[in-house]
Amino acid sequence: MNSRKDFLTELEGAILSEIHHRQRTTAFQVRKAFQVSPSLEWSGSAGAVYPAISKMVTAGLVTSEATSSKLKTRLLALTEDGKTRLNDWICDPERAASVGLDPFRLRAGMWDKIAPAIRRRAFEALRQRIESEIKALVAQLRELDAVEGQRIELAIVLQRSRLSWLDQRLTEE
Amino acid sequence: MNSRKDFLTELEGAILSEIHHRQRTTAFQVRKAFQVSPSLEWSGSAGAVYPAISKMVTAGLVTSEATSSKLKTRLLALTEDGKTRLNDWICDPERAASVGLDPFRLRAGMWDKIAPAIRRRAFEALRQRIESEIKALVAQLRELDAVEGQRIELAIVLQRSRLSWLDQRLTEE
């Protein structure tokens, strides 16, 4: 049995993506990108990012070299092995096609089970919230790079489809 | 400071939903429902479900009464407090409007970064996978109850929007 894990987690894939498409990145920059991203659910917490990168350095997927600056910044880059593994992760159809975790979908079945008056109010609050989320996403669309841009585009598609689902539910009543 | 947590996690909400809309449920049935569900990402593992239910029994959200059967089955039900908390969870617009965790969206930005030939093959594999997922979801639509049905419907909407996103990318090339 090989104890070396032969697949990347979602977080590891996301980190490698970040290192790959941005050149001369640091762990800190990766964290920042996660914190800023409105389409990613990770907080970019130090306790997740640093250990994940250390592990991938040990596994030979990432190189980490010290800089001359007094701040102990380390520049990260992918090894050939890291690039291959990232590619496999990006193209894995099984993972990419899975439905993921969606708080809206999780609740959708239960909205039928509550009193109509409460539901109407809840739907109204939801609609407003989603619309303001869309506005925020659209606003960020220009500021951010291409990789994040595609993710945001899909997040907007998702939010719009939620809105039209809500509309349909409301007109059916 | 109150150490008693005043919000439900997604798993706790899902468990309360399951107990509420099915009458006379057991922890085992809840696990089964999660395991079978194609729209939920939890495995319904014993190590997650039993402790979560125990905690909610202790917190006074769920009652658990032994049955006369030799199998040490326990029937679960919501208390009034549990129903209130479930309602709050269902209607929480902040949580419901969040984008969630989506493996497809996470990878979407990176598909531009790989060689066109590899991308085309990856997209073809993805398309086939998604289409078979949709078929499986449609097939389950009849078998399952209303609550799960709504979730599956939304999962189908998601998968179809992924397909049309892929189509758009392919025709743009």
Add this chain to the structure above:
DNA sequence: TTACTCATGTAACAAGTTACATGATTTA
């Protein structure tokens, strides 16, 4: 000089996973 940001990292904790233990009941 106080406060904020850059930058890395660890510790305590939370929440999920698999694998196992236990024991009754049903089916082959």
Add this chain to the structure above:
DNA sequence: TAAATCATGTAACTTGTTACATGAGTAA
């Protein structure tokens, strides 16, 4: 009677979170 299923639960592990420690540089 052997195996599968029903049913509950625990133990070891993984992976994420917040909060803290540490220390350098920058702006008020």
